[in-house]
Amino acid sequence: MRAWVIRATGGLDQLQISDVPAEDPAPGDVRVALRAAALNHLDLFVVRGLPLQYRFPHIVGADGAGIVDGLGAGVRSVRPGDRVMINPGIPDYTCDYCRAGEQPLCLSYGILGEHRPGTLAEYVVVPEQNLAIIPTLPTPLTWPEAAAFSLVTLTAWRMVVSRAQLRPGETVLIWGIGGGVALAALQIAKLKGARVIVTSSSDAKLTAARRHGADFTLNHRTQKVSQEVRALTEKRGVNVIIDNVGEATWEESLRSLGRGGRLVTCGATAGPHVGLDLRRVFWYQWSILGSTMGNAAEYTEIVRLLSAGELRPVVDRVFSFGEARAAYERLDRGEQLGKIAVQIAG
Numbered sequence: 001m002r003a004w005v006i007r008a009t010g011g012l013d014q015l016q017i018s019d020v021p022a023e024d025p026a027p028g029d030v031r032v033a034l035r036a037a038a039l040n041h042l043d044l045f046v047v048r049g050l051p052l053q054y055r056f057p058h059i060v061g062a063d064g065a066g067i068v069d070g071l072g073a074g075v076r077s078v079r080p081g082d083r084v085m086i087n088p089g090i091p092d093y094t095c096d097y098c099r100a101g102e103q104p105l106c107l108s109y110g111i112l113g114e115h116r117p118g119t120l121a122e123y124v125v126v127p128e129q130n131l132a133i134i135p136t137l138p139t140p141l142t143w144p145e146a147a148a149f150s151l152v153t154l155t156a157w158r159m160v161v162s163r164a165q166l167r168p169g170e171t172v173l174i175w176g177i178g179g180g181v182a183l184a185a186l187q188i189a190k191l192k193g194a195r196v197i198v199t200s201s202s203d204a205k206l207t208a209a210r211r212h213g214a215d216f217t218l219n220h221r222t223q224k225v226s227q228e229v230r231a232l233t234e235k236r237g238v239n240v241i242i243d244n245v246g247e248a249t250w251e252e253s254l255r256s257l258g259r260g261g262r263l264v265t266c267g268a269t270a271g272p273h274v275g276l277d278l279r280r281v282f283w284y285q286w287s288i289l290g291s292t293m294g295n296a297a298e299y300t301e302i303v304r305l306l307s308a309g310e311l312r313p314v315v316d317r318v319f320s321f322g323e324a325r326a327a328y329e330r331l332d333r334g335e336q337l338g339k340i341a342v343q344i345a346g
């Protein structure tokens with residue numbers, strides 16, 4: 001099959017199309033003929049080099065959607081020809097954390113395109129538990145939309161709902177609204193009845209964010225976010241902050257966080273090391289919460305909301321399979337509003 005692979009880590013010029021063998025599904029696994037893939041920041045980190053054991057050539061890509069093509073022994077939940085989306089977080093389904101329903105804590109948790117062969121390929125093999133039938137909607141989901149849904153929506157749901165436990169009427173601050181997790185968090189926060197403040201360095205993205213439901217928009221390049229937040233919240237600060245930036249936003253996040261506030265982080269794109277004055281943590285009774293991916297129950301819930309028309313991924317641009325490197329470059333430049341997708345077939 002054709003696949004985008006890397007044979008060494010480094011710059012985006014390491015990405016190349018290659019012919020590689022397609023895997024056969026093991027018992028309990030399903031082979032999916034991919035129709036589209038979608039990119040995440042994780043995909044950039046994988047090419048640049050993560051501290052994990054790569055087996056080169058390594059097939060990239062975490063998110064994907066396609067048609068069930070082959071079944072391993074014992075698979076009952078899907079049939080060949082089914083149109084499916086893939087939850088890209090793959091646990092072992094056997095350890096204590098998995099049995100307790102907390103798959104993202106699994107001792108051998110892996111993500112497609114990071115720890116296992118990915119979705120920028122004609123075929124991918126995943127456990128049947130990682131598939132969801134693409135719902136039928138009045139305006140049908142496109143393949144790129146279906147591919148763009150899983151990783152960011154699942155990540156944002158766990159952050160906003162399970163970890164921060166955002167309540168109606170609360171105020172949430174979301175950094176960097178161009179990103180897929182941030183946009184999904186905006187949709188989820190509005191669904192939960194919250195007031196949402198979003199930031200970007202791009203006025204065009206802020207204008208678009210208002211169309212997606214943002215109540216207030218701040219340009220973090222030209223405005224002091226914590227001052228504006230205080231003005232918008234009668235000096236109280238926000239209840240919840242959704243931050244995947246890290247070092248560059250940390251201080252301003254803490255200055256924007258109100259009493260009893262919850263700060264949820266799922267990434268550190270601007271660097272991982274931050275300072276923390278513990279006196280502020282206990283006095284203001286803050287919660288600093290980490291979050292990554294989501295569990296099976298959370299995935300079922302977001303697929304239900306997709307079916308109900310309550311959530312829908314925002315696709316920025318679709319590239320052809322041959323142009324996948326250009327898709328990575330657009331992601332790297334941070335030009336997107338929403339998900340960058342790659343059409344693979346169909």
Ligand SMILES: [Zn+2]
Pocket residue numbers: 091092093094095096097098099103105106107108
């Ligand atoms: Zn496990």
